[in-house]
Amino acid sequence: MNTQGTTPIIELKDIEVEFKTRAGSILRPKKIKAVNGVSLRLMPGRTIGIVGESGCGKSTTANVMCGLQQVTSGQVMFKGKDVTHRNAKDRMRIGRVVSVVFQDPATALNARMSVQDQLMDPLIVHQTGSPEERARRAYELIDMVGLPKSALNALPGQLSGGQRQRVAIARALSLKPDAIIADEPTSALDVSVRAQILNLLSDLKKELGLSMVFISHDIQTVRYVSDEIIVMNHGQIVEHGDARQVLTHPQDPYTQLLLGAAPSLLHPTAAECAPAV
Numbered sequence: 001m002n003t004q005g006t007t008p009i010i011e012l013k014d015i016e017v018e019f020k021t022r023a024g025s026i027l028r029p030k031k032i033k034a035v036n037g038v039s040l041r042l043m044p045g046r047t048i049g050i051v052g053e054s055g056c057g058k059s060t061t062a063n064v065m066c067g068l069q070q071v072t073s074g075q076v077m078f079k080g081k082d083v084t085h086r087n088a089k090d091r092m093r094i095g096r097v098v099s100v101v102f103q104d105p106a107t108a109l110n111a112r113m114s115v116q117d118q119l120m121d122p123l124i125v126h127q128t129g130s131p132e133e134r135a136r137r138a139y140e141l142i143d144m145v146g147l148p149k150s151a152l153n154a155l156p157g158q159l160s161g162g163q164r165q166r167v168a169i170a171r172a173l174s175l176k177p178d179a180i181i182a183d184e185p186t187s188a189l190d191v192s193v194r195a196q197i198l199n200l201l202s203d204l205k206k207e208l209g210l211s212m213v214f215i216s217h218d219i220q221t222v223r224y225v226s227d228e229i230i231v232m233n234h235g236q237i238v239e240h241g242d243a244r245q246v247l248t249h250p251q252d253p254y255t256q257l258l259l260g261a262a263p264s265l266l267h268p269t270a271a272e273c274a275p276a277v
């Protein structure tokens with residue numbers, strides 16, 4: 001039976017994630033619920049945008065989706081299999097299928113490794129291909145993200161922020177994942193290159209048929225790439241729906257606030273561009 005189109009790549013069922021905070025005593029540590037009752041399904045080929053202000057639980061949710069964070073309660077399904085209490089083998093399987101692009105490419109990349117070695121590294125870890133095949137894949141990847149072949153010999157420090165993020169995206173694609181989780185992939189970048197990186201992700205998604213989770217605190221940024229939008233506030237989903245529906249007819253007052261109040265970080269307003277006096 002072909003379940004490709006109907007089985008979510010990742011499904012979260014009513015998950016909660018609690019952290020101990022530094023406040024409170026050793027005997028009675030204070031806890032914070034970073035994620036509180038979140039359910040969602042990432043379907044093949046779809047992009048979910050997750051928005052909400054700082055600290056609302058976006059990254060924690062993303063980390064659960066890519067297998068980096070355990071849940072306190074609820075269920076995590078990966079391609080129909082329960083991986084809530086995953087083992088090392090599950091982690092490896094998830095890592096092959098779900099890649100992550102982080103906010104700051106400078107920290108995501110190893111400063112002392114050439115771009116070529118960084119691109120081949122996941123292939124070596126997952127024992128994929130021969131050395132020649134890995135080198136060919138590195139070349140393919142650098143081309144895919146719109147960088148010249150010469151970039152393969154560079155160290156991350158020799159590249160611009162935008163170019164580094166392209167390398168991080170290429171690395172995320174090296175194992176031919178089904179899904180990419182991009183956690184604020186443009187917010188550490190100069191305004192002038194944000195749109196280019198967004199376009200690149202959007203093009204790659206279409207070309208490769210990827211699923212994507214795109215996280216931002218800027219609702220205007222996610223609107224360009226998302227099929228669905230999830231709005232989070234204080235660890236909970238306050239609105240979830242078709243992107244156009246959420247943007248044109250927001251139901252929740254918090255979404256209305258985000259839409260009304262937030263100036264776009266992608267396209268700064270005239271006031272933001274004006275020189276400071």
Ligand SMILES: Nc1ncnc2c1ncn2[C@@H]1O[C@H](COP(=O)(O)OP(=O)(O)OP(=O)(O)O)[C@@H](O)[C@H]1O
Binds near residue numbers: 055057058059061217
């Ligand atoms: N490892 C941790 N230990 C303790 N508290 C944590 C930890 N990770 C996150 N938190 C807390 O959980 C809450 C949610 O954090 P999270 O990073 O998921 O938010 P976010 O929406 O990604 O925010 P931002 O937009 O700033 O990245 C915050 O209050 C944060 O301080």
Ligand SMILES: [Mg+2]
Binds near residue numbers: 059060183
């Ligand atoms: Mg975050």
